[in-house]
Amino acid sequence: MDSFANRRHIIRFIIILIGLIFTIKLFILQVVDSSYKLTASSNVLRYVTQFPARGLIYDRNGELLVYNEATYDLMVVPNQLMPFDTTEFCQILNLKKEYVQEAIKRARKFSIYNSSVFLKQVSSRTYANLQEKLYKYPGFYVQARTLRKYPSDIGAHLLGYVGEVNEKIIEKDDYYKSGDYIGISGIEQSYEEYIRGKKGVNVYLVDVHNRIKGTYANGRLDKQAVVGSNIISTIDADLQAYGEKLMKNKIGSIVAIEPSSGEILAIVSTPSYNPELLVGRKRTENYVDLMSDSLKPLFNRALMAQYPPGSTFKVINALIGLQEKVLFPYTKYDCEGAYYAGRLRVGCHFHKTPLNLIESIQMSCNTYYCNVFRSILDNRKYPSIRESFDLWREYVMSFGFGTYLNSDFSNELKGLVPTKQTYDKIYGERGWRSLTLISMAIGQGELGTTPLQMANMTAAIANRGFYYIPHSVKEIEGDHVLDNRFFEKQYTKIDSNYFELAIEGMDLAVNGEAGTGSTARTAQISNITVCGKTGTAENPHGEDHSIFIAFAPKEKPEIAIAVYIENGGFGGTWAAPTAKLMIEEYLNDSISVPWWEEYILNAEINYNNAEKD
Amino acid sequence: MQRRINIWSSIDWLTVTIYLVLVFLGWINIYAAVYNEDHQSILDFSQRYGKQLIWISAALVIAFIVFVIDINFYSYFAYIFYGILIVVLIGVLIFGKEIHGARSWYELGNIRIQPAEFAKIATALALARYLTSYNLQINTVKSYVRIAAIILIPSVLILMQNDTGSALVYFAFIFVLYREGISESIILLGLFVIILFILALVIDTLIIILLSIGVVFIIFWFLNRKIKHTGIAFIVLLFASSAIYGLNEVLNAGLSYYYILLISLGISGLVYIILAISYKIKNVALLLIFLIGSIAFTYSVDYVFNNFLEQHQQKRINVVLGLESDPYGVEYNVNQSKIAIGSGGLTGKGFLRGTQTKFDFVPEQSTDFIFCTIGEEWGFLGTLFVVLLFIFFLYRLIGLAERQRSSFSRIYGYGVVSVFLFHIVINIGMTIGLVPVIGIPLPFFSYGGSSLWAFTILLFIFLRLDASRLELLQ
Known part of the structure; x- marks a missing residue:
């Protein structure tokens, strides 16, 4: 019945054959062949990560802003450690014994098989000494790293700094391992992906004496590191340096933008710090010092400080009035030294009266704009103030206020443009009228804008109705392109023909005859038509902040600028001459009246008692 | 006729002992593979060795339950089990959880179950049941179709889950069929197809055609035992090809060798058929079909390879055949695995002292590549012991299968042997670079509840049948 019983022998034979083949193969692999024979005590594969140098950062004219310097990290693999002469070891590295014990313990805790950093950023000199004697210390090896270096101390906030990744980032992004560096702020952070390059790995055979015996498998498992892309910033290094020089001993910021492209030419926030402070072994220590400094040098005022826009905002209200046809070039209002409405x-x-639109900008009349603002909000075209206010808010936001500009800075603030709900909460739905909001007519009250937003608004005025999203990087080397959003025109909700009137006013504010009441004559430059508007932001804590916005030349603007000087009082006093000097430096490369430069450089504005407010 | 026997005394304790030893060795190697100094407690259930201990305990309970169930249960319900598993396999395609690209798991709370592991048992039972059907003629087309269906339906369903390894296991049932008397020519044909597939990828088509012609001549001689016929056939082909070759040279037609051979083969084919009809020689048509089939197959291999296999599967095959070097991917794994095993030397680095299998050097150290840990820490002596133990285990199972009086028990026994054999060969073979990387577990060693339970059930059903072998007569 079971006529195939003999076939069991074949099957048994196959099984025995397989057993035999496996045994032979295993014998070859484990006993005969020495190429796989890396016994635990003699040969170990070492995976050495190749850290690419971070990309360099240049200014718009090719001047170097950030480069790299070689340094060495001493690494340790705990399970490869052998007892060693700690005294000599400590001498070479200039360390305390306790540190060695602590560091090894820490490494052990991280992993006993994988390497971790034992000592960070050993200098080239120490490295040279150590290199000769490294064979005495199995388990230790050296890994080349690079540190950031700065040819000059400008642009700390703009460039940002580099630091070690934290646990959160490691968990989120596979690319980073403990001890890796990452850009933490500024361009270093925003363009990290390009600047960092791509890590590589070399696999080496290492013998008992901790000496590299060569590459493993002829380097077939190696991966070449890719150097980070260089970044060409939009910054003009000379202008940036000049801005930082002018702002010495003052608190505030300057933002200068090229209106035709949205490229940021200079972005100054003072007090600042030397970027070198946040590099290397002293980084943490210095960081703590900077953090506890009462003047907050780490705080980037250009992006993160919110002030009311002050009188500069009258330009916006004028434009809205024109667009809504409640204001006309010939509209005149009387001003008897104040705006009265009931008890308000x-x-x-003091200035002449009555004023027309252009004159109202030239002389910055408060009364005029209280009237304009009320005519916008109390426009009969709309059923109630709730609608007209919404409309006004939309106009304002179209200049980039109250919303993130979406620049390439990750830490910009969106500022503040109040909503209906803000007032409903305070006064109830029917409890507020145009008079309630009247301080916004002259740019005070609930409005909050950052210097970057103000510079952007100036660029939009200079362009007669549109702006490009401000950005700090012009080009990424290699096959990378900037995000498309930086090349798209962002239109305001104001028709371009209305801008000419406002610009006429801004021209006269700077270039009006002496004695005509022009508010910004301190910004005059002999051969350039600067158009500007002063502002003063009310400061409940002390002296008001001095504000000035300007662009030049009038017909073909090349630079739009916003200057904030905290506690500087009236905009014409400090901010306007500072802006003037910046414009002149940028357009003429020289200063025609050195007196003004000295005037600003010597000024020390409320710098040493800023905290007392 | 039935006799009542105490199953506890007739259980094959030797096999049970081997089982326990394998499971224990598996567990300590999982412990070694995931061991690190921060988690030293054996009973740390957050670690894989802790969890495996739970799976093992459950496996022992399952083994006991399997053992106390009445033997008839397994043959009576064989088809029903099979049917249920097919439904479950279809279900996993719809409701399953996708892990590492394979939709093979059911997730019930914290527990994941991989039905493919259990489908092997059902298939072995169903196959045994079918092959013991009354009056079955195994070597008929009808039987072939049904057998193929029983084996291939679950295989295809598992393939659709993207779990190629588990799908290939079903081809191991060829051993069962072989033992139960399937025609040798079917086996040889299958073998020929596999060899042809590999050759088609490695060597030039022209050489394959020449080889196939050679094989066909040998078979022809083997079937007819007439040297004269074979000689004439050979001369015809030689004549035809030299004629075509000459013509090609004279006319300067520029035909490649390849076309010359095909054309002369076509002409000779016609001559053969004429001769065969006039002299009443058998098998000629069949052999010609076979030859044409294998040539066509050779052509289609490239197509199938490029269009039906996924890139990582192509890569794995290419790497083993030495056609492609992929140092970062597949080859990297095999390389690391070989280094780990090779670095063990004769006696190994000692328990928990392996360096290569720890952390990231060898991938999947506790599952598919668990054999690396054995190789590294226990050396050649360790791997030899494990290999010999497995061989002895298989040998023993064949012994048990052969002593069955019931065909059902014997056939099921061979099913068990086939499944274990395939897993062992592929898994160990892959870690030492003998076969492509196919992700299937090493029985009793690899981490994972589903596979351990499935192997346990598979084995203990057979031990249950064996314990009652004297009760069953057929």
Whole structure:
């Protein structure tokens, strides 16, 4: 019945044959062949990560802003350690014994098989000494790293700094391992992906004496590191340096933008710090010092400080009035030194009366804009202030206020443009009228704008109605392109023909005849038509902040600028001459009236008692 | 006729002992593979060795339950089990959880179950049941179709889950069929197809055609035992090809050798058929079909390879055949695996002292590449012991299968042997670079509850049948 019983022998034979083949193969692999024979005590594969140098950062004219310097990390693999002469070891590295014990313990805790950093950033000199004697210390090896270096101390906030990755980042992004560096702020952070390059790995055979015996498998498992892409910034290094020089001993910021492209030419925030402080072994120590400094040098005011825009905002209200057809070039309002409405009084300064639109900008009349603002909000075209206010808010936001500009800075603030709900909460739905909001007519009250937003608004005025999203990087070397959003025109909701009137006013504010009441004559440059507007941001804590926005030349603007000087008082006093000097430096490369430069450089504005407010 | 026997005394304790030894060795190697100094407690259930201990305990309970069930249960319900498993396999395609690109798991709370592991048992039972059907003629087309269906339906379903390794296991049932008397020519044909597939990828098509012609001549001689016929056939082909070759030279037609051979083969084919009809020689048509089939197959291999296999599968095959070097991917794994095993030397580095199998050097150290840990820490002596133990285990199972009086028990026994054999050969073979990397577990060693339970059930059903072998007569 079971006529195939003999076939069991074949099957048994196959099984025995397989057993035989496996045994022979295993014997060859484990006993005969020495190429796989890396016994635990003699040969070990070492995976040495190749850290690419970070990309360099240049200014718009090819001047170097950031480069790299070689340094060495001493690594340890705990399970490869042998007892060693700690005294000599400590001498070479200039360390305390306790540190060695602590560091080894820490490494052990991280992993006993994988390497971790024993000592960071050993100098080239120490490295040279150590290199000769490294064979005495199995388990230790050296890994080349690079550190950031700065040819000059400018642009700390803009460039940002580099630091070690934290646990959160390691968990989120596979690329980073403990001890890796990552850009933490500024361009270093925003363009990290390009600047960092790509890590590689070399696999080496290492003998008992901790000496590299060569590459493993002829380097077939090696991966070449890819150097980070260089970045060409939009910054003009000379202008940036000049801005930082002018702002010495003052608190505030300057943002200069090229209106035709949205490229940031200079972005200054003072007090600042030397970028070298946040590099190397002293980084943590210095960081703590900077953090506890009462003047907050780490705080980037250009992006993160919110001030009311002050009188500069009158330009915006004028434009909205024109667009809404509640204001016309010939509209005149009387001003008797203040705006009165019932018991409310908004003070103004002395000037001739009545004023037309252009004159109102030239002389910065408060009364005029209280009238304009009320005519916008109390426009009969709309059923109630709730609608007209929404509309006004949309106009304002179209200049980039109250919203993230979406620049390439990750830490910009969106500022503040109040909503209906803000007032509903305070006054109830029917409890507020145009008079309630009247301080916004002259740019005070609930408005909050950053210097970057103000410079952007200036660029939009200079362009007669549109702006490009401000950005700090012009080009990424290699096959990378900038995000498309930086090349798209962002239109304001104001028709371009209305801008000419406002610009006429801004021209006269700077270049009006002496005695005509022009507010910004301190910004005059002999051969360039600067258009500007002063502002003063009310400061409940102390002296008001001095503000000035300007662009030049009038017909073909090349630079739009916003200057904030905290506690500087009236905009014409400090901010306007500072802006003037910046514009002149940028357009003429020289200063025609050195007196003004000295005037600003010597000024020390509320710098040493800033905290007392 | 039935006799009542105490199953506990007739259980094959030797096999049970081998089972326990294998499971124990597996567990300590999982412990070694995931061991690090921060988790030293054996009973740390957050670690894989802790969890495996739970799976093992459960496996022993399952083994006991399997053992106390009445033997008839398994043959009576064989088809029903099979049917249920097919439904479950279809279900996993719809409701399953995708892990590492394979939709093979059911997730019930914290527990994941891989039905493919259990489908092997059902298939072995169903196959045994079918092959013991009353009056079955195994070597008929009808039987072939049904057998193929029983084996291939689960295989294809598992393939659709993207779990190629587990799908290939079903081809191991060829051993069962072989033992139960399937025609040798079917086996040889299958073998020929596999060899042809590999050759088609490695060597030039022209050489394969020449080889196939040679094989066909040998078979022809083997079938007819007439040297004269074979000689004439050979001369015809030689004549035809030299004629075509000459013509090609004279006419300067520029035909490649390849076309010359095909054309002369076509002409000779016609001559053969004429001769065969006039002299009443058998098998000629069949052999010609076979030859044409294998040539066509050779051509289609490239197509199938490029269009039906996924890139990583192509790569794995290419790497083993030495056609492609992929140092970062597949080859990297095999390389690391070989280094780990090779670095063990004769006696190994000692328990928990392996360096290569720890952490990231060898991938999947506790599952598919568990054999590396054995190789590294226990050396050649360790791997030899494990290999010999497995061989002895298989040998013993064949012994048990052969002593069955019931065909059902014997056939099921061979099913068990086939599944274990395939897993062992592929898994160990892959870690030492003898076969492509196919992700299937090493029985009793690899980490994972589903596979351990499935192997346990597979084995203990057979031990249950064996314990009652004297009760069953057929």
